[in-house]
Amino acid sequence: xxxxxxxxxQLITTLAAWSVALIxxxxxxxMILTSFKTEASAVASPPELxxxxxxxxxYAEVWSRSDYPRFFWNSVVISVGSTLLGLAIAxxxxxxxxxxxxxxxxxxxMWMLSTKMMPAVAVMIxxxxxxxxxxIFDTRIGLILALMLMNLPIIIWMLYxxxxxxxxxxxxxxxxxxxxLWNEIVYVLTPMAIPxxxxxxxxxxxxxxxxxxxxxTLTTTKAAPLSAFIASFSAPxxxxxxxxxxxxAMAILPILILGWFSQKQLVRGLTFGxxx
Amino acid sequence: xxxxxxxxxxxxxxxxxxxxxxxETTITVATVNNGDMVRMQGLMDDFNAKHPDIKxxxxxxxxxxxxxxxxxxxxxxxxxxxxxxxxxxEVPIWGKQGWLASLNDLPAEYDVDDLLPAIRGGLTVxxxxxxxxxxxxxxxxxxxxxxxxAAGLTMPDAPTWADIEKAAAAMTNKDAEIYGVCLxxxxxWGENMAFLTAMSNSFGARWFDEAWNPQFDSPEWKATLDFYxxxxxxxxxxxxxxxxxxxxxxxxxxxxxxMWIDATVAASFVTGKDxxxxxxxxxxxxxxxxxxxxxxxxxxxxxxxxxxxxxxDAAKTFINWAxxxxxxxxxxxxxxxxxxxxxxxxxxxxxxxYAKVPFAKMTIDSINAADxxxxxxxxxxxxxxxxxxxxxxQGLGTTVGELFSAALAGQSTADEALAAAQAAVAEExxxxxxxx
Numbered sequence: 001x002x003x004x005x006x007x008x009x010q011l012i013t014t015l016a017a018w019s020v021a022l023i024x025x026x027x028x029x030x031m032i033l034t035s036f037k038t039e040a041s042a043v044a045s046p047p048e049l050x051x052x053x054x055x056x057x058x059y060a061e062v063w064s065r066s067d068y069p070r071f072f073w074n075s076v077v078i079s080v081g082s083t084l085l086g087l088a089i090a091x092x093x094x095x096x097x098x099x100x101x102x103x104x105x106x107x108x109x110m111w112m113l114s115t116k117m118m119p120a121v122a123v124m125i126x127x128x129x130x131x132x133x134x135x136i137f138d139t140r141i142g143l144i145l146a147l148m149l150m151n152l153p154i155i156i157w158m159l160y161x162x163x164x165x166x167x168x169x170x171x172x173x174x175x176x177x178x179x180x181l182w183n184e185i186v187y188v189l190t191p192m193a194i195p196x197x198x199x200x201x202x203x204x205x206x207x208x209x210x211x212x213x214x215x216x217t218l219t220t221t222k223a224a225p226l227s228a229f230i231a232s233f234s235a236p237x238x239x240x241x242x243x244x245x246x247x248x249a250m251a252i253l254p255i256l257i258l259g260w261f262s263q264k265q266l267v268r269g270l271t272f273g274x275x276x
Numbered sequence: 277x278x279x280x281x282x283x284x285x286x287x288x289x290x291x292x293x294x295x296x297x298x299x300e301t302t303i304t305v306a307t308v309n310n311g312d313m314v315r316m317q318g319l320m321d322d323f324n325a326k327h328p329d330i331k332x333x334x335x336x337x338x339x340x341x342x343x344x345x346x347x348x349x350x351x352x353x354x355x356x357x358x359x360x361x362x363x364x365x366e367v368p369i370w371g372k373q374g375w376l377a378s379l380n381d382l383p384a385e386y387d388v389d390d391l392l393p394a395i396r397g398g399l400t401v402x403x404x405x406x407x408x409x410x411x412x413x414x415x416x417x418x419x420x421x422x423x424x425x426a427a428g429l430t431m432p433d434a435p436t437w438a439d440i441e442k443a444a445a446a447m448t449n450k451d452a453e454i455y456g457v458c459l460x461x462x463x464x465w466g467e468n469m470a471f472l473t474a475m476s477n478s479f480g481a482r483w484f485d486e487a488w489n490p491q492f493d494s495p496e497w498k499a500t501l502d503f504y505x506x507x508x509x510x511x512x513x514x515x516x517x518x519x520x521x522x523x524x525x526x527x528x529x530x531x532x533x534x535m536w537i538d539a540t541v542a543a544s545f546v547t548g549k550d551x552x553x554x555x556x557x558x559x560x561x562x563x564x565x566x567x568x569x570x571x572x573x574x575x576x577x578x579x580x581x582x583x584x585x586x587x588x589d590a591a592k593t594f595i596n597w598a599x600x601x602x603x604x605x606x607x608x609x610x611x612x613x614x615x616x617x618x619x620x621x622x623x624x625x626x627x628x629x630y631a632k633v634p635f636a637k638m639t640i641d642s643i644n645a646a647d648x649x650x651x652x653x654x655x656x657x658x659x660x661x662x663x664x665x666x667x668x669x670q671g672l673g674t675t676v677g678e679l680f681s682a683a684l685a686g687q688s689t690a691d692e693a694l695a696a697a698q699a700a701v702a703e704e705x706x707x708x709x710x711x712x
Contacts, residue, residue: 038550039522039526039550040526040529040530040550043522043523043526044526044530065314124348125348125351125352128348128349128352128354129352132352132354137354137356138356216337216341216345217344217345217348220304220306220333220335220356220357221304221333221334221335224335228335228337231336231337231338231341232309232336232337232338233309234309234338234339235308235309235310240522241522
């Protein structure tokens with residue numbers, strides 16, 4: 001039977017949760033507020049809130065100076081494309097690691113994770129040359145490949161963890177009933193792991209959307225996504241915070257909306273198998 | 277050959293020819309985000325009308341990202357960029373390394389002899405012009421004429437640092453949140469070290485002697501840093517160690533600074549619509565100490581062609597359009613003379629219309645007062661007024677900038693900061709092989 005928390009304890013817990021949430025959200029809130037201020041108000045010391053000069057000019061200027069829809073569309077294609085391609089490779093890989101592990105599966109998983117610890121800049125020149133050589137520099141296909149490879153270890157790790165929670169006997173039963181490997185993965189495993197796959201997908205879309213190093217390094221004009229759009233609003237005379245904030249707000253808004261509507265799925269997936 | 281076949285072949289040939297006639301070359305221009313560059317993008321109709329065979333695509337990036345991407349591209353021979361925007365710091369280094377195409381063969385209408393000598397000198401290596409200046413700037417003193425008048429002082433046309441200290445003391449009224457002087461304090465080779473390196477020139481200091489030995493243990497550097505810290509601690513705004521160009525611009529425009537010594541490009545901002553003191557601003561030369569060098573810098577954002585570009589002819593056509601005299605006239609006709617990119621051409625400063633712009637004379641006088649090839653009182657082995665044109669300078673400048681910024685924040689003394697700077701720079705210069 002669940003224990004009922006005392007009102008005092010409940011109040012403290014609620015306050016603590018709100019405080020943590022506000023601390024985490026505060027930078028985003030501040031950025032959004034700054035995007036509606038004039039440049040002078042944006043860097044005023046002490047910071048202005050009630051007495052600030054509010055304006056929509058930053059958004060108007062950012063919109064007029066850049067081809068936002070093109071950057072936005074590139075971001076959508078690159079983040080969704082790299083995620084889908086990553087899932088297509090990671091689901092069979094995680095299946096084999098979870099249900100038919102070999103002697104070196106654990107080592108392989110650790111090795112994959114260790115590649116994430118390498119600083120990206122260390123392989124910048126080889127990757128740059130490779131992209132030139134393959135003719136995929138400044139193309140969406142090139143970025144989809146790069147981001148997929150970058151996030152593949154995380155996708156495989158997450159899916160492996162979720163798949164491990166699914167009893168192998170169920171898959172065995174399916175096999176006994178004559179299911180082929182394809183049917184076993186598509187019709188038995190995948191539906192049971194949907195929350196895990198969905199949260200992996202969402203997290204990967206967010207990671208790909210926010211990636212700034214490779215997306216700026218490997219593009220010039222055609223495939224540049226929203227990370228390059230934000231970078232273009234940083235000025236050599238100093239940071240013009242209000243315009244930069246407006247550009248940043250326009251860049252994160254789609255992903256913020258996606259996160260808002262999928263938060264239930266996201267939390268469900270992240271806590272999948274946490275309590276047994 | 278049948279008639280039909282001949283007709284088909286003829287038609288194909290014609291189609292091929294007409295295709296060639298309208299074939300366009302696409303060039304990629306990598307640039308930084310500043311007002312003059314944005315204005316140029318708005319005037320592209322003129323270029324497109326004159327050169328329908330050249331299509332221009334823009335990549336706008338943050339300064340450091342642009343530098344990284346362009347160097348990667350040049351080093352790997354990628355050829356992704358056809359025109360790049362680079363500063364005075366990079367041109368001598370990249371030119372020497374053979375990374376840039378020569379611009380000595382621009383057409384006669386470009387009139388290379390019209391370029392301001394100081395700016396041209398900074399963009400030329402061994403007689404080869406490697407970049408064409410788009411706009412040039414120096415630094416100068418911007419001051420509040422009303423506060424000076426109230427204090428019973430007159431700003432000299434060529435002030436000394438003693439004059440600046442005296443004026444700062446007279447104008448400071450901390451109760452009313454008015455601070456005598458606002459200077460850069462934020463750490464960075466292009467932030468506080470741009471100001472302090474230029475300032476040190478007027479105190480007789482230098483980064484290195486002729487054998488590349490660091491000179492932060494010299495009495496000249498001590499005099500520079502002591503003066504700067506005293507001035508800022510007594511008459512500067514609180515939290516000055518976090519202030520860069522933008523923060524000081526805001527403070528000045530809010531009426532909180534008596535004086536601000538910074539880029540000449542700021543003149544149009546402090547007299548613009550966002551300034552609460554627009555009609556009370558005077559300009560004068562950066563200060564000196566009677567040693568023959570002023571504390572002003574020299575910088576130009578310029579257009580250059582990476583040696584790896586496959587479309588150098590089209591790139592030269594674009595650079596000729598963007599940086600010749602006709603472009604200045606085009607901006608003047610569309611946006612007014614005050615918005616013409618300053619500091620590149622002699623003819624602009626002999627133009628009667630441009631002479632009416634309030635900051636025109638001070639800008640040209642400031643630029644002429646700087647010599648990137650002889651920036652210091654004592655001889656030095658390097659080029660550059662507010663920087664040292666060696667690849668290691670970005671790292672060195674930022675390291676020393678952090679030490680000096682910490683001293684301004686009260687975390688260390690001037691002596692400690694200078695000793696640490698001397699040690700850090702000496703170590704790096706040894707590692708880089710300049711000294712044993």
